[in-house]
Amino acid sequence: MRASAYPLIDADEAAALVLQHSSVLGVERIELARSVGRVLAEDLIAESPLPAFPSSAVDGYAVRAADAGKTLRVVGESAAGRPFDSSLPAGTAARILTGGVVPDGADCIVMVEDVHVSGDTVTVPASLRAGGNFHRIGDDLREGDRILSAGAQLGAAELGIAAATGRAELPVRRRPRVALMSTGDELVEVGRTPGRGQIPDSNRWALLAALREAGADVDVLGIAPDEAEPLRRVVVDALKEADALVTSGGVSVGTHDLVKPLLESLGTVHVGRVKLKPGKPFTFATLADHRVAFGLPGFPVSSLVTFEVFVRPALRKMQGFAQLHRPTLAVRLAYDAKPTADRTEYQRVVLRREGRELVAETTGSQSSSRLMSLAGAHALVRIPAGDQGFKAGTVVEALILSLP
Numbered sequence: 001m002r003a004s005a006y007p008l009i010d011a012d013e014a015a016a017l018v019l020q021h022s023s024v025l026g027v028e029r030i031e032l033a034r035s036v037g038r039v040l041a042e043d044l045i046a047e048s049p050l051p052a053f054p055s056s057a058v059d060g061y062a063v064r065a066a067d068a069g070k071t072l073r074v075v076g077e078s079a080a081g082r083p084f085d086s087s088l089p090a091g092t093a094a095r096i097l098t099g100g101v102v103p104d105g106a107d108c109i110v111m112v113e114d115v116h117v118s119g120d121t122v123t124v125p126a127s128l129r130a131g132g133n134f135h136r137i138g139d140d141l142r143e144g145d146r147i148l149s150a151g152a153q154l155g156a157a158e159l160g161i162a163a164a165t166g167r168a169e170l171p172v173r174r175r176p177r178v179a180l181m182s183t184g185d186e187l188v189e190v191g192r193t194p195g196r197g198q199i200p201d202s203n204r205w206a207l208l209a210a211l212r213e214a215g216a217d218v219d220v221l222g223i224a225p226d227e228a229e230p231l232r233r234v235v236v237d238a239l240k241e242a243d244a245l246v247t248s249g250g251v252s253v254g255t256h257d258l259v260k261p262l263l264e265s266l267g268t269v270h271v272g273r274v275k276l277k278p279g280k281p282f283t284f285a286t287l288a289d290h291r292v293a294f295g296l297p298g299f300p301v302s303s304l305v306t307f308e309v310f311v312r313p314a315l316r317k318m319q320g321f322a323q324l325h326r327p328t329l330a331v332r333l334a335y336d337a338k339p340t341a342d343r344t345e346y347q348r349v350v351l352r353r354e355g356r357e358l359v360a361e362t363t364g365s366q367s368s369s370r371l372m373s374l375a376g377a378h379a380l381v382r383i384p385a386g387d388q389g390f391k392a393g394t395v396v397e398a399l400i401l402s403l404p
């Protein structure tokens with residue numbers, strides 16, 4: 001064992017360094033079908049009003065409000081997509097269906113429930129309001145209105161409004177291409193029977209899921225041995241295509257930990273150790289051409305917690321997300337949260353609702369090897385370094401992963 005040469009950096013400072021060195025990726029125009037979940041790269045501005053024509057909100061009769069109380073001759077019909085193409089004379093009505101164009105001359109739609117029909121006439125109520133029961137041009141959007149802002153993620157409603165305003169393609173940020181690699185001579189492919197001292201490469205699957213959820217396009221490199229040259233070859237090759245490299249394992253101070261020296265030889269290591277629990281050996285480097293590399297610790301919980309704290313926000317910045325971080329909420333602790341003297345700790349909790357409050361219960365042993373502390377966890381409670389901690393009953397901020 002040798003002592004680490006890297007200074008222990010404050011967790012917030014390390015997170016700020018990572019974000020500062022992660023650059024926003026370029027823009028591509030893609031068709032709607034492929035843009036679900038992507039991030040809009042430019043504000044979307046309405047080029048014309050929506051709706052584009054006055055359109056009936058109900059099934060009924062298009063009339064003039066001035067003809068209230070009269071019996072009117074029905075002169076035609078305006079159905080959705082099949083307009084009544086002449087102007088409506090005074091003293092007449094046109095049958096209209098939801099979505100039908102309101103004929104010129106009409107200023108009011110009377111609901112079918114409110115009229116009396118006899119032959120080809122219709123008697124309308126004694127009081128009618130001009131403007132009733134139809135959508136006017138530009139009610140939803142006026143020309144020049146901002147429809148969506150750059151940085152918005154495209155979900156169902158966003159794609160719907162883009163389509164409603166006639167966009168078949170949208171400008172979105174490129175997704176980060178991430179090369180993912182596990183390191184360690186003890187690792188075997190999942191599904192193969194581990195020999196003595198061997199374990200399945202579980203981080204690959206955990207990180208693959210986390211990366212995809214964060215919007216990355218992942219290239220799985222597999223397992224690299226704890227040997228400098230093979231490791232270097234895999235990494236150098238992968239970096240030809242990738243915007244970011246994510247490794248797990250090989251960043252602590254044991255003699256087989258080769259990731260830091262490798263990143264040191266390929267670029268600049270900005271973070272080599274962090275005052276964070278779990279995740280002290282987290283490593284971050286910048287490489288040529290705005291590429292970044294994240295050396296995550298091997299312990300499964302450490303790798304996922306450092307992913308949450310450092311990698312996910314960076315990937316979201318690269319994609320142009322307006323919102324980089326998980327939401328936080330105030331939760332009441334149901335347990336005594338003991339602090340770590342010199343490191344910020346992210347403790348895993350499950351949440352339950354009690355009245356209007358969220359109550360946080362620990363997931364049990366917080367060992368960094370114990371994935372069971374993270375499986376099913378709803379949130380990470382941030383416990384500041386020091387000797388204070390938080391007593392049960394205290395209200396603290398929690399980083400929300402999901403809500404019960």
Ligand code: AMP
Pocket residue numbers: 182183184186187199200201202203204248249250251252254297298299300
């Ligand atoms: P390291 O950071 O390489 O010192 O690894 C720390 C611990 O995490 C060791 O017990 C490793 O066996 C374990 N570990 C490393 N990589 C993985 C992986 N890909 N999947 C599961 N456990 C791992």
Ligand code: MG
Pocket residue numbers: 183184185249250256298
């Ligand atoms: Mg290792």
